Amino acid sequence: MIELPQPGKSLLRLLDAAFEIQMEPEPTEQDKAFLTRQLVQVTLPHSSPGNVPIWKRKNGNLTLAIRSGWNHEKDEPIGYPFGSIPRLLLFWITTEALRTQNRKLELGVSLAGFMRDLGLDPSTGGGRRGDGRRLQNQMERLFRATISLEVTNKEASTNGKRWIDMQVAPEGELWWNFKNPDQATLFGSWIELGEKFYEAIITAPVPLDKRALSALKRSPLALDLYAWATYKTFSLDQHKKTEQFIPWRSFMTQLGAEYSNPMDFKRKAKQAFKKVMSVYPGLDMEDAEGGFIIKRGRTAIVRQKSKRKLSTKTSE
Template sequence: MAWIPRLRRPSATPATAVAPTEHETGYVKLMIMFGVPLTDPAQDDAVPPGMIVRGDWERIVTMRPDDYGYPWGTLPRLVLLWLAKQARETQSPVIDLGATPQDFIEALGSPDASTGDILWQAQRLFGASITLGDATVHGRKPMTVRLHVAKDFRFWDGERGQVTLAEHLYQSIAEHPAPIDWEAVKGGRLPAMAIDVYAWLNLRIRYHEITAPERISWNRLSELFAHNLPMDAFRPRFEDAVGHVAPLVPEVAVGITDAGATLSRA
């Protein structure tokens, strides 16, 4: 399968040469939590929105699709996490995708997945336009960053596949540890919503001290994680997501009640 390559192919930049972003949180987790839809916005022949807005008063992520549509579901979340892992390990924004599409699929831990599905989702992810608003830095002064996941990319047009991460994204990856365990998520071992909850709990652990039980209503949880799911469909999926993630984040105990969820130090 041949794909039209992007024109620019810059050389690698060591992580030590990247200027600080001064962010308290990594972009990857925010994009996973708030940016990537759970389901296809164009499913059932619906006309997809021109922009999706997710987040809360501290952090807002908007996503606009390219001509191929929105990335959605588990696969783009896996691609983002794998790219972040590779960037940290190689200390380079230039990520090798392997000699063939199958090499890339196996690296994601999904050898049985459809080649077309993974490549279409990667194409959509790399082409999406993302805006991150963050009010958690510099004494909660709001700031905004606009970026793509990929500065440029090439999908096996007679050469090895390659993607160069956007500068802001690479800086964030280089500077901030990611306590998300790749072995726990690769190959689609967690549903999409469970990956979102996993990213959220990791942010809570790292940047919000939990000194007393914190109660979060179902309406608030729905704003954060439900996307377009009605409440009667969202609640069982959220409870299932917590069940998947709880063993992976032992520092936090998540209780589920009729009123919502309670977070406390384990």
């Protein structure tokens, strides 16, 4: 008897989420997540940028720039946030800031509890490749970074720019035991968001489905494409447009600047979009010469009239 290969955890997670979302398209309050609109339009690095003085990404007239924080003990840069974990952190931060309407966010008394909130696995331990150790590293990179957004306006009659420099979390305390994630600490861990960063993330955030994020969490590109697609679908609806053509070359600049080969990015993006469409059944796209067309359709989350604050009630 021939034994068929068993599907991996990532595929099972994707299939489970796809089935659940097909059966219950609208998530509960607990399954709703949010991300600031600017970080959907221009995204964090997918891989480590290395030792560069500043990291940038552009989308039209919008530029995102990140400056690394400084490790005063080692007298060297901390490094840039990259990959899936900082994205999961930003989903959590934006959602929690909206829920509490407070710059100070409580992270809890155990690392394991916070990891579960992010959709990470505490059982992988605090070793070098474990989720706990990677989380510790990426938390410091993200929390200590300075994020800058700049919008330029170059027209015949006007030539100007608008910018904002934001510290993500200039104050905080982390007391967790990263070698023993389940160990509760005497003091709770917390961060306080920078005032400008807090104001930016609670203004017109993009609503997302946590079930989809959990299924896509191992792929930073898939997470970016999911957030971008639901934002773009909503934007088309708001502007009464039926569809929009997206050139692959400019799309790579926006979401995949690390790729040196446009064909490689196109191939990876198409693979990631297949995953996204399995957990976002309302997404309607088709191939086109030199790019693709995204069509107006159902957003991943039906927007409510009030967008500033989330309900604190839990579903039964």
